[in-house]
Amino acid sequence: xAGITQSxxxxxxxxxxxxxxxxxxxxxxxYMYWYRQDPGHGLRLIHYSxxxxxxxxxxxxxxxxxxxxxxxxxxxxxxxxxxxxxSVYFCAISDRDRVNTGELFFGEGSRLTVL
Amino acid sequence: xxxxxxxxxxxxxxxxxxxxxxxxxxxxxYPSLFWYVQYPGEGLQLLLKATKADDKGSNKGFEATYRxxxxxxxxxxxxxxxxxxxxxxxxxxFLDTGRRALTFGSGTRLQVQP
Numbered sequence: 121x122a123g124i125t126q127s128x129x130x131x132x133x134x135x136x137x138x139x140x141x142x143x144x145x146x147x148x149x150x151y152m153y154w155y156r157q158d159p160g161h162g163l164r165l166i167h168y169s170x171x172x173x174x175x176x177x178x179x180x181x182x183x184x185x186x187x188x189x190x191x192x193x194x195x196x197x198x199x200x201x202x203x204x205x206x207s208v209y210f211c212a213i214s215d216r217d218r219v220n221t222g223e224l225f226f227g228e229g230s231r232l233t234v235l
Numbered sequence: 236x237x238x239x240x241x242x243x244x245x246x247x248x249x250x251x252x253x254x255x256x257x258x259x260x261x262x263x264x265y266p267s268l269f270w271y272v273q274y275p276g277e278g279l280q281l282l283l284k285a286t287k288a289d290d291k292g293s294n295k296g297f298e299a300t301y302r303x304x305x306x307x308x309x310x311x312x313x314x315x316x317x318x319x320x321x322x323x324x325x326x327x328x329f330l331d332t333g334r335r336a337l338t339f340g341s342g343t344r345l346q347v348q349p
Contacts, residue, residue, distance in 0.1 A: 124278075153336065162239075162324055162341040163279070178336065179236075210278055222269050222328045222337060226278030 123147050124227040126211050132233045139198040141230050143211030145191075151214040152194040153224065154178075154186065156207040163210065169194055201234045208232075237262040239325050239340035247346045248315055256310040256343045258299075258325035266327040268292075268301055268308040269337065273322045282310075282323070315347045 123146030133139055143152060150171055155163040155178075165178030167186040175186050183205060187195045198205055208231050212224040242257040260266065267286040271279040283292035288303035297312045308325060325340040 155339075160341055162241075162339040163337075164339070165336050168336055212278075222267050222284055222326075223281045224279075224337065226280065228276070228278050 124211060124213055124225060126209075126227040126230045128230060129228065130231050132235065133201055134235050135202055136200050139201050139232065139234075141196040141209055141211075141232070143194045143196070143213075143227060145194075145213050147213060147215070147225075148191060149213040149215040149225075150191070152188065153212040153214075154184075154194065154196045155210045155212065156180065156205075157210060157229070158207050166196065166209075198232075201232075203234050206232060206234045237266070237327060237338045239327055239338055241323075241325050241340035241343050244322075244342075244344040245346050246343060247348065250317055250347055250349050251314045252347075254310070254312040254315045254319075254345065256323055256325075256345070258308045258310065258340060260306050260308065260325075260327050262306075262327055262329075264329060265303065266329050268299070269326040269328070270297070270299055270308070270310050271324040271326060271339070273324065273342070275321070279324060315345070317347045317349055320345055320347045 125144045153168040154166040164180045169175045169188045185197045208229045211227040238261045269284045270282040272282045273279045283294040285292040285301035291300045299310045322342045322344045324342045326337045328337045
């Protein structure tokens with residue numbers, strides 16, 4: 121198994137509070153991604169990173185920010201959580217070779233509930 | 236923009252039945268196509284892929300053929316097992332460009348009964 125750890129795995133929070141989800145990898149992979157999974161929508165890309173301090177927006181980036189100050193950590197922040205951000209969040213990683221074959225390795229997901 | 240459409244589930248089958256999960260795509264150009272599988276409580280993992288028209292991807296008894304003329308990549312298995320119960324996602328990507336991030340379909344849940 122690829123060494124990907126997401127934390128927290130479960131979180132319940134209230135509308136308007138900030139939330140940070142962490143993705144930590146031990147594979148030294150260059151590429152990291154944050155997706156959200158919602159019924160009827162599959163997985164949608166929020167943000168991605170092609171290296172330290174190199175990040176870009178995905179299709180559903182509004183309300184989210186990311187940071188990558190170290191190769192191994194990719195943080196997803198909800199500055200002011202809303203109920204529409206209740207979802208399961210997946211981190212994925214890939215290396216230079218595998219990204220050219222489309223193979224991503226996924227973490228186990230973080231379930232976020234915003235009340 | 237690019238998109239992937241999958242048949243809605245759940246698909247419920249008896250063990251040893253034949254499986255087809257339909258997937259069609261809309262894209263500008265010729266993407267690479269993938270099937271990912273998500274077992275209960277886990278993240279997604281790559282099942283198979285095809286990078287050009289008429290390619291057939293296969294793994295663990297599953298197969299899918301890239302059909303450019305019908306923009307489809309249907310997943311098939313001749314004899315399903317209870318252990319195949321999972322959610323299956325079709326996805327596309329443009330691997331030879333900067334657009335490498337995967338675009339996923341909505342997923343199809345498969346339930347196999349003994």
